[in-house]
Amino acid sequence: MVEADEDVKKAEESLTKASNACKRAGILIKVVFLLLCCWWCASVVVMGLSVANPGYSDNPVTPIALINFIFCGLAMVIICVTLIQIFSDASKGRSPFTLLQVRRLRLVSATLLAYAVLEFGMTLCASFMQQDSSGFPMHGTPTLNLFPIVAAAVVFAFSFVFKYGVLLQEFSDDTL
Numbered sequence: 001m002v003e004a005d006e007d008v009k010k011a012e013e014s015l016t017k018a019s020n021a022c023k024r025a026g027i028l029i030k031v032v033f034l035l036l037c038c039w040w041c042a043s044v045v046v047m048g049l050s051v052a053n054p055g056y057s058d059n060p061v062t063p064i065a066l067i068n069f070i071f072c073g074l075a076m077v078i079i080c081v082t083l084i085q086i087f088s089d090a091s092k093g094r095s096p097f098t099l100l101q102v103r104r105l106r107l108v109s110a111t112l113l114a115y116a117v118l119e120f121g122m123t124l125c126a127s128f129m130q131q132d133s134s135g136f137p138m139h140g141t142p143t144l145n146l147f148p149i150v151a152a153a154v155v156f157a158f159s160f161v162f163k164y165g166v167l168l169q170e171f172s173d174d175t176l
Contacts, residue, residue, distance in 0.1 A: 026087035033080040075115040097165035105159035112152035
């Protein structure tokens, strides 16, 4: 009996630690989100001024590049808000093994893939906007960042782990 009480106490301590870690992670993501929004808004304003007045910058921005940048920012906003929701639920003691969390993880995964495509589009636009000192176009090589693609695959794999947890929890609830 004493051993069972000790196990319960250890489990409660672990849950409290996990909840506190999720609270700290949620706060960190909120700070990053705030900084991201400030940087993104300032960048959109500067890029918009460059589109409206090509002489505003040494490297003028095309409307397509600006639109692409806006969509990249929206992808980052979706990822941050979804992660904030995930950590917020966990910090409130809600089980992470719900279908809602599985859907959220898959949304993050899909958004990371979309971001990878949009980022490739940005480097493609940037490579065609480069000019030498005389103003003649220099076509650079667009780059493909593999990090968002790998991160999307990892998050998608985690969604299956969470779905498995949901199924185990449902099976356990049915057994009891």
